[in-house]
Amino acid sequence: FPSFQEREDIEISSRYWEEEDSITINTYFLIREEENAFNDTVSFIIKDNYIITVRYRELKTFREFVRRLLTNPSIYKTGFHVFSSILEIKIASDSDVLENVSKEISKLGKIVSSGNLDVTETVFESISYYEDLNMTIRESLIDKQRVLSSLLKSYKVPEDVREELRILIKDVNSLIDYTKFNFERLSYLQNTFLGLLNIEQNKVIKIFTVIATIFIPPTLIASIYGMNFENMPELHWQYGYFYALILMFLSASVPIFLFKRKGWL
Structure with a gap:
């Protein structure tokens, strides 16, 4: 044996x-x-x-x-x-x-499909x-x-x-x-x-990339105005703060418009 x-x-x-x-x-x-x-x-x-x-x-x-x-x-x-x-x-x-x-x-193929x-x-x-x-x-x-x-x-x-x-x-x-x-x-x-x-x-990453790109211009504007100290518009101009907000809004709107036109949003 x-x-x-x-x-x-x-x-x-x-x-x-x-x-x-x-x-x-x-x-x-x-x-x-x-x-x-x-x-x-x-x-x-x-x-x-x-x-x-x-x-x-x-x-x-x-x-x-x-x-x-x-x-x-x-x-x-x-x-x-x-x-x-x-x-x-x-x-x-x-x-x-x-x-x-x-x-x-x-059956697995149907689930994947x-x-x-x-x-x-x-x-x-x-x-x-x-x-x-x-x-x-x-x-x-x-x-x-x-x-x-x-x-x-x-x-x-x-x-x-x-x-x-x-x-x-x-x-x-x-x-x-x-x-x-x-x-x-x-x-x-x-x-x-x-x-x-x-x-x-990739879709998730794309969304975060688009969001980050949209907020970069407003953040840049806020940073520049925030570093002016004595020359900040809102200190000596009644509508300076609102002007900065409108400028930030417009700077964010431009990328949104372009992204929609490209079909990325």
Whole structure:
């Protein structure tokens, strides 16, 4: 039986090896527990008409296989037939998970397209979650791809099983491409949402810039008059203060008029 270190080692020599009369396979099985997803290694030892599995948790895949086995036991002639069927069930399950991820990404796309920036934190958390889940699925699929490639090179595999494995590896390759497509969609959504945030921030900065520009001329006038001390208009001229206020108002009105004409307000 493979040791714990051999089960967890990611090198292909530790994931698959052949002996004179047996084949040992360590492959990832995607596990989903509530919101968590991770890969757990399941070991298979195939010898003649037998197959031994080493796993440390109950897996839905094996329950489904037992149901199939009891329905039609005659089709499982060797351990290779059993392994092929188990892998087929698991790959179909991974495909369903990928499809659900794709649906959730589509929902995120609608949220991003709505331009609602009140859900910023939720959107980024969701994107991060589905990126991690997609990566976990991809790692599991790539591991199966390597195992299937090694099996197809083995002379021990019966020809009818070999044909099934060829179909499975095509399915796995398609799913790996699908994970790449999901990554591209998530990256696009993230960049789009960041772009919307930047546009909104630029609008805020623009407003503050316009306000600051409008108040610069009145502030300059007030500063100049305030530094005159003895020559301040309001000291020796009855209407000097009102004159300064009108001048400040006009100096602020000119930028406002120009900004409106330019369409900046």
